[in-house]
Amino acid sequence: MNSGAALSLDQVHVWRGDRHVLRGVSLQLRAGELLQISGPNGTGKTTLLRVMCGLLRPEQGRVSWCGEAITEIREQYQALLAYASHEPALKGDLTALENLRFSVGLKRRVSAGDLTAALACTGVEACADLPARVLSAGQRRRVAMARVLAMRARVWLLDEPFTNLDAAGAELITRLLREHVERGGLGAVVAHHALDGLRRLELQA
Amino acid sequence: MNVGAWQVLSLMLRREMCLYFRRPDQLLQPLVFFLIVTALFPLGLSPQLSLLRDMAPAVLWVAALLSALLSLEGLFKGDAEDGTLEQLALCGQPLGLIVAAKTLSHWLVSGAALVIMSPLVAVALGIPREAFPAMLLSLGLGTLTLSWLGAIGAGLTVGLRRGSVLLSLIVLPLAMPLLIFGAGATDRAISGASAAGPLYFLAALCVLTSTLAPFAATAALRITLE
Amino acid sequence: MWNWFYKLASPPYVYRLAAVLAPWLLGGAALCIGYGLVDGLVFAPPDYQQGDAFRIIYVHAPSAWLSLSAYTLMAVAGGIGLIWRIKIGHAVAAAAAPIGASFTVLALLTGSLWGRPMWGTYWAWDPRLTSELILLFLYVGVMSLRSAFEDPGRGDRAAALLAIVGVINVPIIHYSVQWWNSLHQGATVAKFARPSMPGSMLWPLLSMLLGFMLFFGGVLCLRLRGEVLNRERQSSWVREVVRAS
Numbered sequence: 001m002n003s004g005a006a007l008s009l010d011q012v013h014v015w016r017g018d019r020h021v022l023r024g025v026s027l028q029l030r031a032g033e034l035l036q037i038s039g040p041n042g043t044g045k046t047t048l049l050r051v052m053c054g055l056l057r058p059e060q061g062r063v064s065w066c067g068e069a070i071t072e073i074r075e076q077y078q079a080l081l082a083y084a085s086h087e088p089a090l091k092g093d094l095t096a097l098e099n100l101r102f103s104v105g106l107k108r109r110v111s112a113g114d115l116t117a118a119l120a121c122t123g124v125e126a127c128a129d130l131p132a133r134v135l136s137a138g139q140r141r142r143v144a145m146a147r148v149l150a151m152r153a154r155v156w157l158l159d160e161p162f163t164n165l166d167a168a169g170a171e172l173i174t175r176l177l178r179e180h181v182e183r184g185g186l187g188a189v190v191a192h193h194a195l196d197g198l199r200r201l202e203l204q205a
Numbered sequence: 206m207n208v209g210a211w212q213v214l215s216l217m218l219r220r221e222m223c224l225y226f227r228r229p230d231q232l233l234q235p236l237v238f239f240l241i242v243t244a245l246f247p248l249g250l251s252p253q254l255s256l257l258r259d260m261a262p263a264v265l266w267v268a269a270l271l272s273a274l275l276s277l278e279g280l281f282k283g284d285a286e287d288g289t290l291e292q293l294a295l296c297g298q299p300l301g302l303i304v305a306a307k308t309l310s311h312w313l314v315s316g317a318a319l320v321i322m323s324p325l326v327a328v329a330l331g332i333p334r335e336a337f338p339a340m341l342l343s344l345g346l347g348t349l350t351l352s353w354l355g356a357i358g359a360g361l362t363v364g365l366r367r368g369s370v371l372l373s374l375i376v377l378p379l380a381m382p383l384l385i386f387g388a389g390a391t392d393r394a395i396s397g398a399s400a401a402g403p404l405y406f407l408a409a410l411c412v413l414t415s416t417l418a419p420f421a422a423t424a425a426l427r428i429t430l431e
Numbered sequence: 432m433w434n435w436f437y438k439l440a441s442p443p444y445v446y447r448l449a450a451v452l453a454p455w456l457l458g459g460a461a462l463c464i465g466y467g468l469v470d471g472l473v474f475a476p477p478d479y480q481q482g483d484a485f486r487i488i489y490v491h492a493p494s495a496w497l498s499l500s501a502y503t504l505m506a507v508a509g510g511i512g513l514i515w516r517i518k519i520g521h522a523v524a525a526a527a528a529p530i531g532a533s534f535t536v537l538a539l540l541t542g543s544l545w546g547r548p549m550w551g552t553y554w555a556w557d558p559r560l561t562s563e564l565i566l567l568f569l570y571v572g573v574m575s576l577r578s579a580f581e582d583p584g585r586g587d588r589a590a591a592l593l594a595i596v597g598v599i600n601v602p603i604i605h606y607s608v609q610w611w612n613s614l615h616q617g618a619t620v621a622k623f624a625r626p627s628m629p630g631s632m633l634w635p636l637l638s639m640l641l642g643f644m645l646f647f648g649g650v651l652c653l654r655l656r657g658e659v660l661n662r663e664r665q666s667s668w669v670r671e672v673v674r675a676s
Contacts, residue, residue, distance in 0.1 A: 017582050018665055053295055056431050059584075079297030089288030093227040094220075102220040103289070106213055106296035106303075357596055361589045365579050375572035375593055378565050379600050382607035389611065406610070410603070421596055424513075428588045 006030050007052065007155060007186065012061035014047055021047050022058070027201060034156075034181050035188040036195050039203030045190045046086065046159055048203070052188060053083045053157050079107060082153035086160045086190075088144040092133030096124065096143045099132055104150045118150035119143065122172065137164040145173065156180055156187030213298045217306030224283075225314045232314055235276040236322055242268035243326045254331035261330035262391035265340070266347070266384050268326075269319055273348055274373050276315045277355035280307060281363040281426065290363075294430055301423045308356040308422070316348030332395055339394035339404065346407040347387040353418035354379050360425030382410060440517045443668045446659045449652035456649035463642030471635030478632075484548045489636060491541035493643035494534045495559070498566060499601070501531025501647065505573070506598035509591025521587035522662055524594065525577060526654035530647060532570040538563050558612035562605050569597045583662070 007029045014022040021044040029035055037045050050056040051063060054070045054077065063070050070077045090099045100115045119125045122142040127135055132143065141164050148156060156177075162170050174196075177189065189195065208216075225232055246264045247257055257264075284290035293303050323344055324337060332340065358376040362368035390403035438444045471489040478485035505527045512520025542560045543553040554560075573590050580586030663669045 015584070017584075020665075050431075055291060055294065075297055075299060078295050081295060081297070083291070083295050085288045085291055087288040089292050091224060091287065091289055093224055098223065102216060102223075103292050103296065105216050106208060106293070106298055109208060109212075357592075361576060361593060362579070367579070371572075371575060371579055374568075375576060378568035378572060378604075379596065381565055382600075382603050385607045385611040403610075406607070417599070421592060425589065425592055428585055428592065431585055 006066065008064050009052065010062045010064070012048075012051055012058045012063065014044070014051060014056065014058050016047075022051070024061070029186045029188070031154075031184045031186055032181050033186050034177060034198050036198040036200045037188055037190045037203065038192060038200060043203035045203055049083070049157050049159050049188060049190060053081055054078060055083075080154045081157065082148040082151040082155070083157045084144050084148050084159060084161060086163065088132075088140040090132040090135075090140055090143060093131060095129050095131055096135065096146075097128040099143065100147050100150055103147055107151050107153075110150060115146075115150055118146040121149055121176075122146045123169075138166060138169060141165055142169065142172075145176065149176065154185050156185060156189070158187070158189045160190050160192075162191055162193070208298065210298075210302060213302050214306050217303060218310050221307060221310035222314075225310070231276075231279070232318070235272040235315055236318055238275055239268050239272040239319060239322070240326065242271060243330065247330075258331040258395060261327070261332050262340075262388040262395065264330060265323065265326060265332075265344075265391065266388040269323075269344060269348060270351065270377070270380055270384060272319065273315055273351050274355060274376060277311065277352070277359050277376070278369045278372055280311055280356060280359040282359070282368070285363045285429075290426075291430065294426070300426065301419045304356060304360070304422045304426065305419045308352050308419075311356075312349050312352040316345070316352055319348060320344045332391070335397070336391060336394035339400035340391045342404060343387045343390040343400070343407055346404070346411045347383045350383055350407070350411045350414045351376075351380055353414040353422070356422040357418055357425055360422045360429060362429075363426070364429045383407070386410070440519055442519060442522075442659050442663050442666075445519055445522075446656055446672075449656045449659075453649050453652035453656075456645045456652060460642045460646035460649055463638045463645060465642075467635045467639035467642055471632075471639065475632045475635055476629075481549065484545060487541050487545045489639045491538055491545060492636065493640045494541065495538040495563060496640060497643050497647055498531055498535040498538050498563065500644075501527050501534060502566065502570065502594070502601065503598055505531060506591075506594040509587070509594045513588055513591040513595075518662065519659070521591065522655060522658040523651070524591060525587065526651055526658045528570060528574050528577070528590075530650055530654065532567065532574065534643075534647070535563060535567045535570060539567065556612075558608045561612075562608045565604050565608070566601065569601070573597065 009025055009027050012022055012025045013020070025048060027035065037048060039045055047056065051058050054063070054074060057071065065073065065077045065080075089103075090096070091102075094102065096119060097112070097115055100118065101110070101112070104110050104115065116125055116128055119128050122145045124135075124139055124142045124146065127139055127143065132140060135143065141161070145161060148158065161173050165173065177195070178197075180187070189198070194200075243264055246260060250256060250260065281290060284293065294300055296303070320341055323340065327337065327340060355372070355376050358372045358379075361375065362372045365371060386403040386406045390400040390407065393403065394400040467489060472486055475486070477483050505524045508520045508523035508527065510520070511517055512524065539560060542557070542563065546555055546557065546560075547553055573594050576593055577586045577590035580589060660669055660672070
């Protein structure tokens with residue numbers, strides 16, 4: 001990808017019934033740029049993230065990747081994308097490793113070694129063969145983060161990745177975010193506490 | 206690096222089968238439901254085989270429709286509740302392919318299983334052996350078509366709280382031609398006539414829905430995922 | 432020409448246009464239905480086979496015809512809203528659904544009333560009435576799906592998709608029911624299939640058909656005004672309308 005690779009939102013409006021959730025949000029992200037989205041509850045942080053990954057089509061406005069509307073290049077754009085919703089999105093009946101295999105495997109060809117390495121990176125390699133339903137909330141969050149890592153995506157869209165994590169876990173996520181930026185990745189993170197060195201977008205009620 | 210369509214299909218089929226077979230009770234319940242419904246009719250009507258034989262195609266088909274609908278409700282529901290449906294929608298593969306894989310695996314564990322079990326019920330209802338091929342073929346084609354129609358309905362109702370009643374409400378009217386041709390084929394086979402006509406109709410419906418329904422179900426999911 | 436299409440997509444324009452059209456459509460409907468009823472019920476000769484019972488055709492046939500056209504209109508309008516994201520399409524579809532369902536109920540009621548003297552029973556699983564009954568189920572499905580969503584935008588799109596699936600299914604249902612009927616029943620009195628209807632019977636029927644169409648259009652305009660007002664209740668032009676009244 002060229003260095004001008006950028007995700008841009010232009011005057012995005014979203015209504016939910018009578019509620020005008022996003023009122024003309026515009027922003028641009030270049031390679032190596034990570035945006036922190038914060039704001040009180042109900043101001044549309046998750047909605048904005050869902051708009052950015054193309055799950056939600058805004059009533060007005062345009063979301064584009066490298067100048068092309070993401071609705072036009074949906075599959076190509078989403079192949080570059082790793083989204084982590086605020087629930088960990090794991091199947092309780094599958095093991096952590098299987099969970100990763102069945103979701104990362106749809107994105108790119110991976111070996112079991114790649115996936116265990118990703119799990120080791122987030123400190124949950126011991127849980128690889130345990131069904132996800134027996135894992136603690138923090139462990140599940142770490143498995144979800146391992147999935148983001150294993151996808152090797154250029155765009156990270158993370159919804160409150162710090163929830164349920166202990167101090168070490170929070171530090172780990174911060175380090176992973178920094179490494180992602182250093183690799184030239186971009187993305188957006190919904191988080192409440194201030195993250196060092198990130199541009200902030202404060203959504204208002 | 207890229208993942209081809211066949212790999213997506215096989216990976217999704219493996220995922221679905223893993224999930225179904227780790228919860229065998231979910232797999233068996235619709236089949237037991239099918240047996241129970243068919244047992245209700247002789248109890249409510251009379252055990253006379255001649256009488257039952259007249260009712261048999263209708264009983265078989267109504268029970269099959271209801272039990273398939275029962276399991277169709279869960280087609281996207283589990284994935285929507287734990288958030289994996291969003292992950293699947295964002296995996297960079299055509300959503301239609303994912304929907305097709307999920308629908309086909311649903312048919313394998315519900316429709317095909319029902320077809321395999323139907324001779325048991327058929328014997329109990331007094332359907333003669335000669336009518337079995339037509340009955341099995343009609344049930345196979347019919348349940349596959351129903352799985353496709355149900356995928357549209359399940360996609361439309363996935364996020365709704367009282368989705369299960371609504372699912373039956375919107376899918377059953379669409380499935381009435383299936384009932385007519387399916388029960389018609391079985392009926393003709395029982396009376397010794399050729400069942401080819403209704404079977405051709407069923408096959409045509411099956412081809413029609415298999416080509417159009419993936420698009421409709423995908424569009425439905427995109428609406429409810431928003 | 433294109434300008435006019437663009438205007439049609441604008442809610443305030445549609446709101447005003449519907450107000451202008453409604454009285455003309457309803458007036459025309461009153462004239463046509465008035466003539467059709469008097470001529471059809473009083474002056475047309477009785478049928479040689481069915482006697483005076485056939486006269487219910489003057490209500491039954493137009494409502495059956497409109498029940499189908501309203502469903503098609505609903506699917507087309509919903510499709511326009513779904514594909515081009517034109518909100519007024521969904522408003523038209525939402526306004527048309529209950530009217531179409533009412534015509535379906537009317538067709539069912541008149542059909543079964545006609546069945547009483549003809550077959551000696553109110554309901555004889557006549558193929559056309561059976562198709563009409565399934566059409567009613569389709570209407571109910573679309574309307575309940577629309578109202579099941581809390582977010583009206585998603586409800587509109589879901590209902591539009593279901594209406595389109597239904598419209599593909601309607602001919603299939605129709606022919607499968609006919610096939611089913613030919614299998615299970617001997618030929619009944621061929622209902623309203625009459626290749627050559629004398630003019631004295633035909634003219635009032637055509638007039639009733641036109642009248643029902645105009646009536647449908649008029650009621651659609653009135654309901655559309657309500658739909659548009661409700662959907663646009665947050666916008667400034669609606670506040671002005673409310674203030675002006």
